[in-house]
Amino acid sequence: MNLALVVSEFIDRARSLYGSELAVTCGSVQLTYRALAERIDRLSGGLAGLGVKRGDVVAYVSFNCHRLLEGYYAVPQIGAVLLPINIRLKPHEIEYILADAGASVVIVDRALTALIAPIASRLPALRRVVLMGDAPADPALDGDDYEQLLSSAPPSFARPELQESDLAELFYTSGTTAQPKGVMLTQRQLYLHALHCLMSLFLDDTTVLLHSIPLFHVNGWGSPHFITLVGGRHVMLARFDPAQVLATIERERVTLIFLVPTMAHALASDPSWPTRDLRSLKRVMLGGAAASPSLLRALDERLPDCLVTCGYGLSETSPVLTIANVKRGGATTIDGSRAVRSTAGLPIPGARIELMDDDGALLPHDGASTGEIVVRSNWVMDGYWRQPEASAGALAHGWFHTGDVGSIDADGYVHIVDRKKDIIITGGENVPSIEIEKAIYEHAAVAECAVIAAPDERWGEIPLAIVFLRPDARADEAEIIEHCKRVLANFKVPRRVVFADAPLPKGGTGKILKRELRDRYLKSL
Numbered sequence: 178m179n180l181a182l183v184v185s186e187f188i189d190r191a192r193s194l195y196g197s198e199l200a201v202t203c204g205s206v207q208l209t210y211r212a213l214a215e216r217i218d219r220l221s222g223g224l225a226g227l228g229v230k231r232g233d234v235v236a237y238v239s240f241n242c243h244r245l246l247e248g249y250y251a252v253p254q255i256g257a258v259l260l261p262i263n264i265r266l267k268p269h270e271i272e273y274i275l276a277d278a279g280a281s282v283v284i285v286d287r288a289l290t291a292l293i294a295p296i297a298s299r300l301p302a303l304r305r306v307v308l309m310g311d312a313p314a315d316p317a318l319d320g321d322d323y324e325q326l327l328s329s330a331p332p333s334f335a336r337p338e339l340q341e342s343d344l345a346e347l348f349y350t351s352g353t354t355a356q357p358k359g360v361m362l363t364q365r366q367l368y369l370h371a372l373h374c375l376m377s378l379f380l381d382d383t384t385v386l387l388h389s390i391p392l393f394h395v396n397g398w399g400s401p402h403f404i405t406l407v408g409g410r411h412v413m414l415a416r417f418d419p420a421q422v423l424a425t426i427e428r429e430r431v432t433l434i435f436l437v438p439t440m441a442h443a444l445a446s447d448p449s450w451p452t453r454d455l456r457s458l459k460r461v462m463l464g465g466a467a468a469s470p471s472l473l474r475a476l477d478e479r480l481p482d483c484l485v486t487c488g489y490g491l492s493e494t495s496p497v498l499t500i501a502n503v504k505r506g507g508a509t510t511i512d513g514s515r516a517v518r519s520t521a522g523l524p525i526p527g528a529r530i531e532l533m534d535d536d537g538a539l540l541p542h543d544g545a546s547t548g549e550i551v552v553r554s555n556w557v558m559d560g561y562w563r564q565p566e567a568s569a570g571a572l573a574h575g576w577f578h579t580g581d582v583g584s585i586d587a588d589g590y591v592h593i594v595d596r597k598k599d600i601i602i603t604g605g606e607n608v609p610s611i612e613i614e615k616a617i618y619e620h621a622a623v624a625e626c627a628v629i630a631a632p633d634e635r636w637g638e639i640p641l642a643i644v645f646l647r648p649d650a651r652a653d654e655a656e657i658i659e660h661c662k663r664v665l666a667n668f669k670v671p672r673r674v675v676f677a678d679a680p681l682p683k684g685g686t687g688k689i690l691k692r693e694l695r696d697r698y699l700k701s702l
Contacts, residue, residue: 181341182368185254187406188214195382195408202429203243203413210408213247215332220251222330227282227305227321231256231337234278234347238262238271238285238292240415241388244309244323248284249392249401253345253364254336260347260359261393264289265684270357272296274349275303278359278562284323288312341365347562348395348492351684359562360492362396369527370495370556371402377500377525378460380433384409385457387431389417389440390465395496398435398464417687419447423455430457437465438472439625439687445475446624446647458483462500464490465688467593469615473515489521489591491579493571495556498528499591507588521583521591528554530591532583537574544586547594551576582609599691601630603638608669613640616664617671620657622650625681627689628671631699642671643694645680 188210191200196211208216229235235252237260239245245261252259260278262271271292275283279302285293287310294317297303306320345364349357386404388411390397404411412429414421417440425431436444441463444450458480463472468487476485490496501522508514524530532540532548540546557577560568571578582594594600595609602608610628617626624647631641646652654674661670675698682693 181339181364183253183339183341183343183364184345184367184371184402185250185336185339186368187371187402188217188250191405191408198382198408199410200405201243201246201411201413203411204415206243208243213243216327217247217251217254218334219327219330219332220247221255221334221336223326224251224257224282225255225334226330227307227326229255229257229282232344233257233282234260234280235282235284236260236262236275236278236280237393238264238283238289239309239393240264240286240288241392241413242286242310242415243411243413244284245392246401246411246413249397250405253343254334254339256337256339256343258344258347260349263349263351263391263393263684264292266292268292268295272299274357274359275300277356278347278349281305282307284309285318285320286310286312287314290315290318294318339364341368344559346396350492358564358567361559361562362495362556363559366495366556366558367396367399367402370396370399370497371406373525373527373556374399374403374497375407377497377502378403378433378462380404380407380409382408384433385412385429385431386410386433386435387412387422387425387429388414389422390435390437395490395492398462398490399495399497400435417443419443420449423447423449423453426455426458427453432457432459433462434458434460435462435464437687438463438468439466439681439683439689441468441472441476442624443687445472445479450479455480456482461485462488464488467611467615468519469618470512470515470519471619473519477511477515486518487520487522489593493558493577493579494528494552494554495558497525498530498552498554499524501590504588517590521593523589524591527556528552530585531576532585533574533576533578542585542587542589544584544592547582547584549597550579550581550583550591550593552579553577599629601628601638601640603630603633603636603640603668605637606668608640610640613642613661613665613669613671616661617642617644617657619664620652620660622646622652623657624648624650625677625689627681627691627694629691629695629698631673633672636672639672640669641698642674643677643681643698644674645677 192214200210284307294315309323499522625645630638
């Protein structure tokens, strides 16, 4: 027997086995899996009534909410393609993405209509706009009402015959070096990614996930699929606010949360942190950027019964590739455990990860050899939307080329050295910006930092550190440099430190945007 691997199976299973159980908590809205599945079917029927057909692209401009989760199933079960949009982008950036994707329908939260109103008339493929949420909308943008669309549609939806090779989701890369590219993910890739994540995260129907990572970012780290598949509960927050996150963990008895390191630092620094009952948390997953052992120490000390681990992945890999679980017979001390758990981790089942040099040769797993991290997996993207040359380059030699430089130790743990473009070449030496950032984060006064390459007449490039201090903390350039000298080789020590008077600019998940820092700070040198 050979059945198509399609993600609609996940909501079907949840409706069948957990129909009366709570599926989603979203503010004052609570939906069982039976109610959620009916809303999904109604949305599919409503969209089909608007003319959405197989292969059409349906975009969402939305905060984290139950309606965006509904889109994760309602759009692909038509055979159409879901395109979640980063709501931190400017209207002209969103215009490029919608035009490039040829989106025929945009579903937009009324609170975000100012992002779409100025550009809607310039999108020739756009046929309909659907408005959702209770906030006042931009009067310049008219559209169908989301809830009315659902209420007027039948409670069941007759799906077309879906193929596992059907394109299901489209996610645009951040475009740090060029225009963003659309990452194509098929039904099969999303299905297998969910299964293999479950093998490594050990989740079940008691899991309560707080969606702190935006669902528009990298397939929501896969959570819309694997949490639904096991019948767990989704808890939605529209925005990341540290105090609100901590209060929600306590109130909803959250067991699992995904964070980027800047989010984790913000939680650990929040004044309400010591007052909250966080004992329900069983797992914290860190990803999106390198995390220091000192951050793990802070989380371990506050959450003694919670497993805190890092992981690694990309938009092009659905995204999860590695999780830093401690191997059987591995680290036996708490410091050793933290050192292991702060790596990118071990490849999850189904992912093969290697290092490749510039000539296409694979390098040994000896902890010393460094090369580009390359991947083979059943959930690597089909390619970039309408960009065959970029797709061929990214998938050269039969591997997906991540653009990340790293090493793999003898135990199989992946260590990220840096993005290729973020390596600083100073005096002929390659210096990873991530290594310097980890050292700076060890200073007690530092809330956020980023290191970029600054041009230098003598050395070619030098490390420039941009630092944002914790509230009421004090440090100067000499102190940060002296701190780095104690833990880094001299050629890796930042030659200059500048202090930001506000938190560093971040993308949709809280990841620091070095592109903006380069634009802001290098011009003044």
